[in-house]
Amino acid sequence: MNLHGLAFPDDLLYAPEHNLWLREEADGCLTLGLTAYGCALYGQIFAFTPKRDGQRIEQNRSFGVVEFAKAASSARSPLSGILHSSNAEVVRRPALINQDCYGSGWLVRLIADDLALLKTQLLTGAAARQAFAERMTRDGFDPQAEGVQVLGD
Template identity: 65%
Template sequence: MSEAPTLHGLPFPAGLLYAPAHNLWLREEPDGSVTLGLCAYGCALYGEIFAFTAKRAGLHIDAGRSFGVVEFAKAASSARSPLAGELVEGNPRVLQQPALINRDCYGAGWLVRIRPDDWPAARGDFVSGAEALEAFAEQMRLDNFDPEAPGVQALRWKT
């Protein structure tokens, strides 16, 4: 298996879609739902995550609205959905083990599953491959992200 493309040492696996403005990855599931998770860049920005609480299953989430709360180093932030749909489930494992988000953000540390209102229309809003790397490079520039900052160095993924 080939290594994931990286940007400043942070991996962005191929085969996923990305919402750079939300620091999320998306994966289409066979049942029509879409799994969302915090990407490596989001994890680097937040640092160690202490808790994630998803909103209740069955709730309709509008694009740009919160699907849950991420708690990290003396702060909390709303995790905002890049697409509209029904919240199918929050990841029960991250409720018990929030460190999974930092340790395995693209696997066991996923956040929620949403059944999109109109996936064919929404899908075009997301990027993958080289386009995703370019979009994250621009997002990092806008965020004044310093990949050499001591806190970021500690969070670098080994690829």
Template identity: 65%
Template sequence: MSEILTLHGLPFPAELLYAPAHNLWLREEPDGSVTLGLSAYGCALYGEIFAFTAKRAGLHIEAGRSFGVIEFAKAASSARSPLAGMLVEGNPRVQEQPALINRDCYGEGWLVRIRPDDWPATRADFVSGEQALAALVEQMRLDNFDPQAPGVQALQWKS
């Protein structure tokens, strides 16, 4: 495992890319697809996740449009893609065991894989490392995030 950066006790692996406004992380895969998952910050905001339903594989997803629905604490939210591309697959394990998202958001709890329309051009839209932490600090400010608020669940990172 690479370096883990932390912010308010939340872990952020330095090698991943982040889309802070979407509360997502991204990982480039050898086959050209990109894996997306909910970041530790997203998990802290949503709390316990009860269900995730991905849209069907083969659909073209536009940037800013939904790739699935996340259900949490008597509410639901569209998971919106930070990039355009074809939905390759939803994570079947997460659909059967949504608690994986909270327990292992950067590992087995990934959400979907997308084959981006233009990854070389789109990749520059995402941040990593210290740049990601700075962007997350700004997103938390915009969200009025209080890490001490009741209901905020900090993840216990397994190192």
């Protein structure tokens, strides 16, 4: 799916209020990453500092800090669980987040406390597209504005 020039792959789960995508992995972990909309809002990302592997992360609490042009923001988790691993390559080369947010630019992998419950709270497909469209309207998002980095398919 594509919205205002921003890609949102159909095979992912989304937490629009966190600007995150999630993907269930074969080992039961969930990979989390910043959406193209999050990248467009932040602009060029200069650093990602995750919490320690093995640390417990509570829902709506930080799993790391994303630093961009003139500010920093806590990356907040849509789920509770254990931080299984962080993307060491993104820590070394944070530009990967902007270059490939749905691929090599992923942020962390978590082991969810209750994956079945989580799946009922996350969005896919048309519901995700609608939620992001509403969020963009609330945010006054203008993909043509100076400094907005639009990442397509």
